[in-house]
Amino acid sequence: MNLDINLTDHQPPGAVRQPASLPLMRLTGASKLYDKGSSIREALRSVDLDIHRGEFAAIVGPSGSGKSALMKMLGLLEAPTSGGYRFQGVPEQSLSTEQRLWLRRRFFGFVPQEFHLLRSTSLQGNVALPLMYRGMSAERCQSAAMRALALVGLEDQGHRMPDELDRTQHGKAAIARAL
Known part of the structure; x- marks a missing residue:
């Protein structure tokens, strides 16, 4: 599979080198709706968020407040229903499935609520x-x-x-x- 990606480059495919002042991750008016068949559930409403290189961010809130939806969006697992998300300056909607997978493998580490360790492996x-x-x-x-x-x-x-x-x-x- 050829994604035209230089594995020594820490920029995703299609990214333009950005000044350090621009965010690594940027959500702009991002909302997330889930269709539950007979109803629509709003997980996030018009979220604006910038995370810069080297920053630490804690996503906290009560159960059902949209933390998981936000993390899935930031980790390129789900797209916003409306609004935008840019990772290293690249709009998420411009990324192919293969590019998203490559970025997740290279840049993201998730610790899920259930740890999912393989029982037959050390x-x-x-x-x-x-x-x-x-x-x-x-x-x-x-x-x-x-x-x-x-x-x-x-x-x-x-x-x-x-x-x-x-x-x-x-x-x-x-x-x-x-x-």
Whole structure:
């Protein structure tokens, strides 16, 4: 598959180099509606949000307030129903399915509410799995996985299986995988 992407370039396909003052992610008037058959549910209404390189953002709110819808939008899993979203200056609607997948693999790490660790694979293997999909060598994947496990305090647990760990350790492993 040829996406005309230079893997050493951190810009998505079609991006124009932008000054550091422009946001990495920009939502403009973004809304999200879900069709529930007999009704339409509004998850987000006219959200404006800029996230710049190097910033940390916390998405918080009560249950049902649209946090998951916002995260899916920012992670290029779902498009806004109306309004716009730009990632590194590129409008999301101009990205193909393949380009979205490439960007998610390269730039995004999600820690879902359910951690979805593979029960038949060690923690190190679970953390290394996304790196394998990026085409890294097995040796680099395993080394990077151990570094990520060390960052979350599980440096001596890489050989263990998910069923041997408690929920807190599962969460830490999921964070390491996202890193």
